[in-house]
Amino acid sequence: MKFTETLLQGEQGLFKPDSLTPMQKMTLRFVVVGLVYYAFAIIEGMIMRVFEVVHLPFVTEKQFYAILTAHPLVGIFGSTYSIVFGAFLFLVPFLMKKPLWSLRLGHWTFGLVAGGTFVFWFAGFLSHYSPLYTLYWPLPADFSQFSVGGGIFFIAGIALVMAGAALFVINVFKTITYTPPGRDKQPAGALLGSALGLSGIRNLFRKEKKEHLVSLPVAAIARGSVDMALNTTVILFTGVLILVYMVGHVLGFDLKHSGIDALLYKNWFWWGLDLIADGLVLVFVAGAWYLLATLITGKKLFMENIARAALFVELVVSWTVWSHHLMSDQAQPGILKLVSGEMVTAFELITQGLAFAITLITLWNARPLKMTHPLKFLFGGLLGFALAVPAGIMQADLGLNRILHNTQWVVGPHVHVAILVGLTMTLYAAVYLLLPVLTNGAKLWSDKLANVHFWCHLLGGIGMGAFMGMAGLQGMLRRTLYFEGEFRPYMILAALSGALLLVAFLAFFLNIVMTVGLRGVIGIFLPAKLKTRDLLPGSK
């Protein structure tokens, strides 16, 4: 096929959007929007990377910080949440062997996440509302620096995303526990207990162990969704609080900021946010690794019961580690810094270390394996967390935090390597693996481009994290602009690495468009021709 024909119809014309079920369409819509928002994040990330080298004349300092505020939120909520929600709303019914509880709720989740992200991004773009994603009190309500109108829309956008996340959680748990029409009644309580790990705990005390009713990946999705529900509540509450001050200001009331204790707010905020960073991300990623390993090898997971127990431990640990974000807050009680910040946080080395080892050993026991794209990206994801988790454990030490907090070390080797290499490469592994299933047999246009994608993303992600980390160890702060060219050599190298990440994305984007074709991309968003609740066409 000629290039233009392939661009329109996809590789060999194999992708037929009309053959997709409503479930496949919904999942692919989530993935497309997730990749669009990833493009937002990577383009704006590159603007910031270049700005750190040389201040661009067409970007003001206020704009820089508006970009810095939106960047992590677009990346996490717009991109990652979209891809994860799409994948899990497909996988939970697939693995539970029953239809999704509510396709309508799935569509609402899609609309709220996609729309909400655009609302807060656009509000920041226009008004330069820029209290950063940390929203440290009382900065979000400082109207001497930020537009109250822009702030209202910004917070409203976040609230829409949270509403979408809440609907996702409901859909996941209802799908696990409900009985589809025409089937024998399912034991809802027992299914929920198995998903959450309660039956596993009871098994410790039983002589005759009861079989797990819910597969391990579904258990991971369920447990991560518990953290998502709690996090959604915290962020919504925080948003309402900020909105109260904003609406008050619009109505002419000057509410005292000191009415809210900044330390208590910070504890509350980080307890909630760590349910994402140290909770659902780690649980979802571990579950994804286990699923990928079993699908790639066709074999059972090594030490599955230990993996299941580690997921439960990780869930509980995620509720108790937030103080590692307050190690340099001198009013924070020392006992919280030691127990929550240091000791319990160190548990994450164990839980993620176990997930890492179990996944690798499952692959090892299935040798020889073909080095496919999903396997390659799975190794990338494993390596990313192997690099980023120890970096996080180091900065969650009272002594080291004194000289690392708010430096580029935190956001380089830890945050970006965890997110870009660990999390994103794991998601790409799932995308490459599930692409044929979700598209009813579309063929990847170019293996060479997939390899370019892999190597550029891996080297770019690790490189960027490394050079940012080196700058951080030399004293470069995060969230800070330097005006005398300090740390420029590191920023140049970080920018070049960021450019590799951009090349990786462009390679992947071209490959996917050529695989499904432009008509295919449009077809994904048109109403489904098949009227069925089945996940795949012709399946029962």
Add this chain to the structure above:
Amino acid sequence: MVDPKTVLWGQTIAYTFYCLAIMAVVAWFAYKVTRKGNEKPFPKALFWTFFAFLVILGVSLHIVTHETIPWKAMDLKRHKIVADREFTIAVVGHEFKLPARPMIIKKGEVVRFTVTSDDLTYGFGLFRPDSSMLFQMQVLPGHKNDILWRFDRLGRYTLRSTEYSGWKGLRMTVPDAVEVVE
């Protein structure tokens, strides 16, 4: 007191060595899984050994830093320590209100900086002329934010806010705010 630069060098060496090692391990693993094995399953004893290693590492890291990084123990006991010198600094409207400039400290003194904010969350960090950090802490409004530090080396330090407080705080820097003399 050991210089933070020395601690950071130690961290750099340890983490670099670890990164190279783990990249080599994963690369070797990725190569070996594409090769036929001896069909023996992975020994569970090795798995449990790895688990024990993770536990020991997680526990020992913080014990080691407690014993080797002096400002860690000093920070935990700072309310019981009488400083040789005290400075009280207020921050409001993105400006540091210093009691003196520079704040003069004698070499070897243990100094307490107590910083308060009347409006936003700021940071309080001292930096050497080469922009490397000596230490930092967060400054939360409505709370006493204090830090104890022993100054063992002569020199001048720039004060910088280490926490973002909006675009108005982008230039919250006071050059030569602290001078350590004989």
